[in-house]
Amino acid sequence: MGQDTGSASCEEKKSGSSDDNTKCGIEKLPENDNSRIRNVIAVMSGKGGVGKSSVASLLACSLRRKGYKVGLLDADITGPSLPRMFGIRGMADSNGFAVLPPVASTGIKIMSLNLLIPNEDDPVIWRGPILAGAVKQFWTDVAWGEIDYLIVDLPPGTGDVPLTVMQSLPLNGLIIVSSPQDLAAMIVRKAIKMAQLMNIPVLGLVENMSHAVCPHCGEEIPLFGHGHGREMAEKFGIPFLGNLPVDPKLSQLCDEGKVEMYQTNIFYNFGPEVLLTYTRNKV
Numbered sequence: 425m426g427q428d429t430g431s432a433s434c435e436e437k438k439s440g441s442s443d444d445n446t447k448c449g450i451e452k453l454p455e456n457d458n459s460r461i462r463n464v465i466a467v468m469s470g471k472g473g474v475g476k477s478s479v480a481s482l483l484a485c486s487l488r489r490k491g492y493k494v495g496l497l498d499a500d501i502t503g504p505s506l507p508r509m510f511g512i513r514g515m516a517d518s519n520g521f522a523v524l525p526p527v528a529s530t531g532i533k534i535m536s537l538n539l540l541i542p543n544e545d546d547p548v549i550w551r552g553p554i555l556a557g558a559v560k561q562f563w564t565d566v567a568w569g570e571i572d573y574l575i576v577d578l579p580p581g582t583g584d585v586p587l588t589v590m591q592s593l594p595l596n597g598l599i600i601v602s603s604p605q606d607l608a609a610m611i612v613r614k615a616i617k618m619a620q621l622m623n624i625p626v627l628g629l630v631e632n633m634s635h636a637v638c639p640h641c642g643e644e645i646p647l648f649g650h651g652h653g654r655e656m657a658e659k660f661g662i663p664f665l666g667n668l669p670v671d672p673k674l675s676q677l678c679d680e681g682k683v684e685m686y687q688t689n690i691f692y693n694f695g696p697e698v699l700l701t702y703t704r705n706k707v
């Protein structure tokens with residue numbers, strides 16, 4: 425388990441070696457023998473339905489297109505949506521010791537509760553601690569192999585599971601997704617505050633569904649007024665990664681299990697350069 429880190433300060437621990445399993449006194453789960461995961465990034469939002477799973481998937485696809493080895497951990501145990509978006513059905517295999525994550529068409533490895541239950545329509549009616557335990561097992565009991573970026577799709581809000589992920593997984597940072605309806609910014613502020621309390625860097629804010637693009641002339645039509653996301657990011661002092669338009673093509677591809685075919689440049693500049701500022705590891 426964790427090693428003795430003596431009286432090193434938080435900063436020293438953060439810039440410590442990749443074997444350092446503790447940050448700020450909180451014990452991180454060690455990697456298993458079947459995994460070599462270099463960077464872990466979680467995608468969170470203050471409330472549901474703003475597009476976390478879509479953004480997590482698009483980030484995974486962008487990094488994969490750049491040639492990195494990518495995994496997606498579906499930490500939304502009661503509302504898992506990643507297997508469907510990537511067209512993965514059936515149950516995950518095991519090698520007798522660890523669960524093997526199914527591989528999507530572009531090579532992204534995926535683990536989700538839906539890949540462990542016989543019928544994906546069956547509801548999961550577990551209490552918080554059990555949900556949190558399941559997410560930990562996605563780290564400890566899955567043979568991820570070699571992964572440059574593991575993207576974690578969190579359930580909405582700031583409950584048990586996001587807390588467990590922030591405490592137990594060696595996160596490099598978080599990406600926060602908002603929608604322009606979060607006018608009061610209160611919900612986004614909550615997410616950012618939680619990250620700060622847990623000492624996890626916020627790598628950026630993505631504003632989803634802020635505008636539509638006219639299919640005829642390409643004009644961008646703001647749906648809820650201009651620039652809330654950018655303003656909010658500036659206010660909180662976090663990087664603004666960009667606006668994702670409402671695009672029927674995206675929801676269609678997600679429904680058809682073909683999210684890997686969707687192209688967006690929102691994460692074009694997101695890679696090791698960005699993480700270097702924060703990161704414990706380099707790709």
Ligand SMILES: Nc1ncnc2c1ncn2[C@@H]1O[C@H](COP(=O)(O)OP(=O)(O)OP(=O)(O)O)[C@@H](O)[C@H]1O
Binds near residue numbers: 633669671
């Ligand atoms: N930019 C977009 N354009 C069109 N449809 C979108 C866009 N973003 C998300 N959607 C659609 O909105 C729905 C919710 O998106 P998604 O599942 O990514 O949100 P979520 O925040 O993960 O939701 P939950 O809180 O339930 O996990 C999905 O049907 C998705 O296809």
Ligand SMILES: [Mg+2]
Binds near residue numbers: 476477478505577578
């Ligand atoms: Mg989701």
Ligand SMILES: [Zn+2]
Binds near residue numbers: 638639641642643
């Ligand atoms: Zn037009």
